[in-house]
Amino acid sequence: MSRISLKVDGVRYDDDVDPRTLLVHHLREHLGKVGTVVGCDTTNCGACTVLMGGKSVKSCTVLAAQADGQEIETVEGLAGKDGSLHPVQQAFHDSHALQCGYCTPGMIMAAVDLLAENPEPTDDEVREGLEGNLCRCTGYQNIVRAVQDAAAVMRAEVPAPRDAGTEPMEGTRGTTSPAAEEVAR
Amino acid sequence: MIPAQFEYARPSSVQEAVRALAEAGEDAKVLAGGQSLIPMLRMRLAVPSTVIDLGGVSDMRGVRDDGDALAIGAMTTYADVIRDPMVREHAPLVVQATETVADRQVRHMGTFGGALAHADPAGDMPSVALALDMMFDIEGPGGRRAVPAGEFFVDYFTSALSPDEILVSVRVPKLPGWGTHYEKFNRVAQAWAIVGVAAAVRRSGDTIEKARIALTNMGPTPVRARGVEEALAGAPATAEALASAAARADEGTAPTGDVSASSEYRSYLATVLTRRAVAAAAGIPQDG
Numbered sequence: 001m002s003r004i005s006l007k008v009d010g011v012r013y014d015d016d017v018d019p020r021t022l023l024v025h026h027l028r029e030h031l032g033k034v035g036t037v038v039g040c041d042t043t044n045c046g047a048c049t050v051l052m053g054g055k056s057v058k059s060c061t062v063l064a065a066q067a068d069g070q071e072i073e074t075v076e077g078l079a080g081k082d083g084s085l086h087p088v089q090q091a092f093h094d095s096h097a098l099q100c101g102y103c104t105p106g107m108i109m110a111a112v113d114l115l116a117e118n119p120e121p122t123d124d125e126v127r128e129g130l131e132g133n134l135c136r137c138t139g140y141q142n143i144v145r146a147v148q149d150a151a152a153v154m155r156a157e158v159p160a161p162r163d164a165g166t167e168p169m170e171g172t173r174g175t176t177s178p179a180a181e182e183v184a185r
Numbered sequence: 186m187i188p189a190q191f192e193y194a195r196p197s198s199v200q201e202a203v204r205a206l207a208e209a210g211e212d213a214k215v216l217a218g219g220q221s222l223i224p225m226l227r228m229r230l231a232v233p234s235t236v237i238d239l240g241g242v243s244d245m246r247g248v249r250d251d252g253d254a255l256a257i258g259a260m261t262t263y264a265d266v267i268r269d270p271m272v273r274e275h276a277p278l279v280v281q282a283t284e285t286v287a288d289r290q291v292r293h294m295g296t297f298g299g300a301l302a303h304a305d306p307a308g309d310m311p312s313v314a315l316a317l318d319m320m321f322d323i324e325g326p327g328g329r330r331a332v333p334a335g336e337f338f339v340d341y342f343t344s345a346l347s348p349d350e351i352l353v354s355v356r357v358p359k360l361p362g363w364g365t366h367y368e369k370f371n372r373v374a375q376a377w378a379i380v381g382v383a384a385a386v387r388r389s390g391d392t393i394e395k396a397r398i399a400l401t402n403m404g405p406t407p408v409r410a411r412g413v414e415e416a417l418a419g420a421p422a423t424a425e426a427l428a429s430a431a432a433r434a435d436e437g438t439a440p441t442g443d444v445s446a447s448s449e450y451r452s453y454l455a456t457v458l459t460r461r462a463v464a465a466a467a468g469i470p471q472d473g
Contacts, residue, residue: 002193019193019236020226041186043224044375046290055264055293061223062294065193066216066240113289131374132288 004068008033009077017064023057024048026064027074035076035105039134046133049106049113050074056113058132075105078112087157088112088150097146099137107133111147119155123148188226192235199324202242202351207326209235211348216240217260217299220291245298245353248272254320254356259298264289266297276357278317278365278383282309285367288375301337302352304344304406307377311338312407313367315399316383319357325350338406363387366465368458369401372445378402379445380454382410382434384462386417393417393426393467403438403455412436413459422469431460 001016006026013031027033027050039047041060048059051073078086085093088111098104107130114121114129121129126147127140135143194209196202206213214233216222225231239245245260248269255271263283266272273280286292286300286309300310301321314321314334321332326349337345346352369381381401387394396417398410412433420426433456440451464471 002195018190020188020190022187022223022227025187041227043220043291046288049290052293056290057294058290060227061220061291063193063216063219063223063236063238065195066219066238068195110289128374129289132290 002065002068004065006064006067006069007071009072009074019063019065021064022060023050023052023062023064023067023072024059026067027059027072033074033076036074037102037105039102039106044134045103045106046110046130047103047106049109049133051109051113054113054116056110056132073109075108078108086112087153088115088147091146091150091153092143095142095146095149097139097142098135099139103133103135103137107135107143111143111150115147115151115154119151121147121151186227186229188223189229189232191226191233193238194235195238195241197241197243199242199244199351199353202237202239203324203326203349205235205237206351207349209237213237213348215302215351217302218262218294218296219299220287220295221299221303221305239351251356254358256322256354256356257297258354259296259302259352261297263287263292263295263297263300267292272357275359276317278313278367278385279357281365282313282367282369282381282383285309285369285378291375298352298355301355302344302346304338304340304342305377306341306405306407307402309367309369309378309381309401312381312383312399312401314355315407315409316365316385316397317357317360318397319355321345321352322354322356323350324353329353331356335409341405360385360387364466364468366462368462368465370454370458380440380451380458382455382458382462384459384466386463386466388422388467391422393420393422396463396467398434398459398463400434400438400455400459403435403440403451405439408438410434410436410438410455410459413463417463422467424464424469424471427460427463427467427469431456431463434459 005014037047039045043061050059110133126144194205212234216236216238245258247258249256319334332345365385369378378401383399385397398413413430416430435452435455440448442448
């Protein structure tokens with residue numbers, strides 16, 4: 001057994017795991033994080049996407065032991081404490097960016113990762129950025145729309161951590177943030 | 186699908202890793218980013234007794250300026266390679282080819298050295314290594330040795346690495362004055378190359394001085410298109426000269442046929458993609 005320590009959606013977990021345990025199975029079966037699903041189990045579909053150290057990974061293709069010491073964010077950690085949806089979740093809801101919904105947790109996490117790197121993507125960049133996520137209902141039109149809507153909402157917010165607590169001052173910081181991000185890129 | 190049981194070691198230095206590998210014996214496997222190995226473990230195509238995870242060896246990550254070359258740590262992820270300002274400046278071919286590998290998630294985990302050590306003939310990095318004449322720094326119980334790309338790829342999924350050796354870093358020569366391009370043909374996003382062509386070309390005015398062309402997935406290892414290189418050396422930088430040179434792209438290759446393409450189609454693709462890759466690398470306008 002390997003001793004691992006993970007922070008998952010803000011909570012620290014110390015566990016002994018069999019080295020062959022995949023991260024997705026550890027999340028679902030040991031930590032109860034069943035919002036992250038197993039789709040293809042072959043590294044193709046992206047349904048199991050989570051953020052590890054802030055970057056999207058396919059959790060069916062990471063050993064739990066490899067994730068030792070890392071911070072993991074799953075789709076269950078996106079909403080605010082008051083239940084308010086993350087802008088990407090809200091946009092997927094508003095645009096009906098899903099049919100069966102099985103790809104949605106991974107799609108949303110991949111979109112969160114993409115927008116963190118590229119806050120103002122073109123439609124092509126969204127499609128390219130989500131190439132690791134398959135929707136077999138073929139709902140891509142609405143998915144691209146949702147990601148663009150979420151990007152617009154997020155650009156209007158202050159580029160600060162979501163849990164910063166205080167609300168941005170309307171207008172000033174909100175309107176200057178995209179330019180600041182442009183410079184940062 | 187769950188991998189078979191294995192022992193797990195997570196060394197924190199190259200020396201520790203080499204020692205752990207020696208102790209674990211021939212059935213051990215080295216884990217880099219795991220984006221090829223973990224699928225093989227899941228499908229039980231690989232059933233190692235011990236997995237040596239290099240994820241904790243921080244010395245093997247990152248890019249260093251090494252004078253005439255860049256030294257890319259074997260554990261540097263694809264994503265970090267793409268973002269690295271030195272790689273972007275001195276090895277744009279590496280950036281361009283790496284951007285075509287799989288998808289964002291895989292590029293966040295998958296490593297530059299892992300892809301090369303895996304020696305998949307359909308992988309994009311091996312042909313780029315050949316075209317740029319990279320040098321592989323390898324460490325084993327007997328110390329360190331360097332192997333040029335031309336001798337590193339031995340057969341399907343087989344490299345010059347002995348079972349007790351680890352690929353530590355790869356030196357990528359800076360090629361001032363060369364133009365480069367990677368041309369990849371696949372049918373769907375994130376798929377492996379059906380055929381790929383890595384081209385590095387040095388022009389002198391209206392003449393092609395030198396060209397190095399390497400092909401992805403045209404045999405059990407990546408292979409240099411020597412016939413094309415010969416034909417291009419000293420040739421005028423024109424569409425006509427290029428077309429006749431590129432027609433020799435499949436000389437000396439041994440492409441297989443599979444569900445994606447017959448061997449004949451792969452041979453045809455090699456000529457078309459070579460023409461496109463060299464045209465882009467050398468700035469030769471093409472009609473179609």
